[in-house]
Amino acid sequence: MAPTKRATSKAKGDNTSHRGGPPPPFKQPPDVYQPFIDGLSPKHVYIAHIDAKPAAFKRKIFLVPVAMNLVVAALFVLRMRYILPWYFKVAISGLGHTNETTFPIDQSTWPELGWEIAKRSCTFLLDFLLVVFVWPWPLEFVAGITHGNPCRWRWNVGFRDQEIYVRRSRDWDTLLGDIFKDDASHKIVTAYINQATSPMLQEQKTGYLLMNKQWDLDWDAMVRAHALVDKKEAAIEAFRNLVLVHHQDYGWLCYDLRLGGPSAAEDEKRRQVFAFRDALVSMGKEKLFYRWIEIVQYEASQPGGFGPEKQEAAAKQIRELFQKENIDFDELWRDTVGTPGLG
Known part of the structure; x- marks a missing residue:
């Protein structure tokens, strides 16, 4: 894993710039992967695999986050419809226009003033948390642009009996040094890869449920992978247990699971x-x-x-x-x- 950024457009050139080749279980990726690799970030580790669960099952699984986000969006809209007029009146009251939200400070006792401050503080805090932490869920689900979003993925790919899932490493990859020179970094990346590519894990869980603290799904990469398959530029089998890691000296590398997985x-x-x-x-x-x-x-x-x-x-x-x-x-x-x- 490279500790510094490198442009993905140079990845192919990097692969051939270092003589001798990378140590096993890493190896140079075949040229067929280059169109897919060009859209990846060298900051992350990527795992692709094929989910062979029935399309009907995947549709049911996907309906769960759809329903959850619809409920969150509906509750958020209802909250805004209820509370925005109150905020408007509070603002108008602050400008000197008396209304029902105006609190008579000079006619109130200290306990009454303290209670009013506590009530309004709780209201402000609740709505702040909703806007900052809750509202981004449905927004990212429908309109996320950093790594794509689930809705765009399903719109482009649909539901298939064989689907390509691409996982992207989370923040743990920022702690990695040179995986060929730093033993700790090498152990971390290989341990995470072997755990995430366990055949038992991938067999038992559909790809959508493989998101966890170590891995997230890269929706945009999944769309691009299926586009390559649909255009006959790559076979779907090419994405079966594919692991890609970027190194500052060798560029993009494949991790050979047949050599790297002790179990x-x-x-x-x-x-x-x-x-x-x-x-x-x-x-x-x-x-x-x-x-x-x-x-x-x-x-x-x-x-x-x-x-x-x-x-x-x-x-x-x-x-x-x-x-x-x-x-x-x-x-x-x-x-x-x-x-x-x-x-």
């Missing part, structure tokens, strides 16, 4: 299990999934370990269990996960 194999197995579970749930056979897990756990917990003989015995039980439900375990596993079934 990649374990996470991949978990991803396969959850994908298989989802397939069974969609068939109304969720109980069958848990029965399968029980068989494996029982056999694995027996004395002597989970050797070849016990694996074969467990495989036989599982096949018979699924056969009773008219399901071919090996065929379903292969169709869902893409690898051979039980050995």
